[in-house]
Amino acid sequence: MGSLADDRRMLGDGGPIVTSLGLGTMTFGAEANEAESRRMLDRYRESGGTFIDTADVYSAGNSERIVGGWLADTGAVDDMVIATKGRFQPPAGSSGASYRGISKAIDASLGRLGLDAIDVYFVHGWDPAAPVEDTLAALTRAVDAGKILTVGWSNTTAWQFQKILDRARSGGYVVPKLFQPQYNLLDRTIELDLIPLFLEEGISITPWSPLGGGWLTGKYRSDRRPEGATRLGEDPERGVEAYDKRNVDRTWDILEQVDAVARAHDAWVGAVAIGWLLTRPTVGSVLLGARNAEQLQQSLDAVELELTDEEVDRLTAGSAPGIPPYPYGFLADLCGVDVWRTLGTQIG
Numbered sequence: 001m002g003s004l005a006d007d008r009r010m011l012g013d014g015g016p017i018v019t020s021l022g023l024g025t026m027t028f029g030a031e032a033n034e035a036e037s038r039r040m041l042d043r044y045r046e047s048g049g050t051f052i053d054t055a056d057v058y059s060a061g062n063s064e065r066i067v068g069g070w071l072a073d074t075g076a077v078d079d080m081v082i083a084t085k086g087r088f089q090p091p092a093g094s095s096g097a098s099y100r101g102i103s104k105a106i107d108a109s110l111g112r113l114g115l116d117a118i119d120v121y122f123v124h125g126w127d128p129a130a131p132v133e134d135t136l137a138a139l140t141r142a143v144d145a146g147k148i149l150t151v152g153w154s155n156t157t158a159w160q161f162q163k164i165l166d167r168a169r170s171g172g173y174v175v176p177k178l179f180q181p182q183y184n185l186l187d188r189t190i191e192l193d194l195i196p197l198f199l200e201e202g203i204s205i206t207p208w209s210p211l212g213g214g215w216l217t218g219k220y221r222s223d224r225r226p227e228g229a230t231r232l233g234e235d236p237e238r239g240v241e242a243y244d245k246r247n248v249d250r251t252w253d254i255l256e257q258v259d260a261v262a263r264a265h266d267a268w269v270g271a272v273a274i275g276w277l278l279t280r281p282t283v284g285s286v287l288l289g290a291r292n293a294e295q296l297q298q299s300l301d302a303v304e305l306e307l308t309d310e311e312v313d314r315l316t317a318g319s320a321p322g323i324p325p326y327p328y329g330f331l332a333d334l335c336g337v338d339v340w341r342t343l344g345t346q347i348g
Helices: 034-046 058-074 099-113 132-144 158-171 194-201 212-217 249-265 269-278 293-304 309-318 325-335 339-347
Strands: 008-010 017-019 021-024 051-053 081-086 118-123 148-154 178-180 286-288
Touching: 017 021, 021 034, 021 293, 034 058, 034 293, 058 081, 058 099, 081 099, 099 118, 099 132, 118 132, 118 178, 132 148, 132 158, 158 194, 212 249, 212 269, 249 269, 249 309, 269 286, 269 293, 269 309, 286 293
Parallel strands: 021 051, 021 286, 051 081, 081 118, 118 148, 148 178
Antiparallel strands: 008 017
């Protein structure tokens, strides 16, 4: 595939152009101290990367402060596209995505990052307590004021995101160009509804958890609970990648497929998982998370791996999660198609 610096993609229709691998900074100020976080930022820049993703809730704002301090000290601000998110750390008296909550969150993020404008601002998730129009009004006001340049969303269902798009257009508000979902070989659920919507609407995605919370690195075992300084070693019940949730036959079947492809290339299994994701439709920039610069470099090297069409097909077929009986299975029978295989053909 070549060097990271040469592999650039546009985020949404008319959005910023960034490298295909982005740097996720959820570990900054938590699993990685400031010195190690700066090492990762330096390594990412040296590798040619241009897209840094953070959020106000990461380490209670410390991730943004670390990124902002590094930008100021290195003068890298003109070389990087900076994304951050707000929703889950609202000011007192506000719902997370309310007009007040989002307005204050944007100003607080600008202060921590030391920026005049945020390149990409994601609403970090659906907020049932906040009318969509209020959230959009706050974002539009921030765009008009030059505080944010591009708007995106994260962590919603397809109907919720369609509502956001419809209300934005009908109300004359800023229209989101990007979406940030979980997406990897172990969890392809967004292909049922969200990716077809993104294709229809011209939305790019910046997937998080490309390695499935560490599962797609080959470091976990079916017969031994994780221990030590790993994400699940420290908290086996953590989030969507919790050990007991993913320690199932399907996970090990997929890892067997990934391992076979990796051995054919004499490559790290994680590079294969990232390489597959880079072939998927609507993917703009894949977010890499790491605890140290060495882990990050391993993931950055994935850009050099070139999977064959046959290998991509093998991974796609081997990780197909099956179809819920209704309406997807019903429609598959009615139309006489395998929905996952058809999706792979139409959107691959």
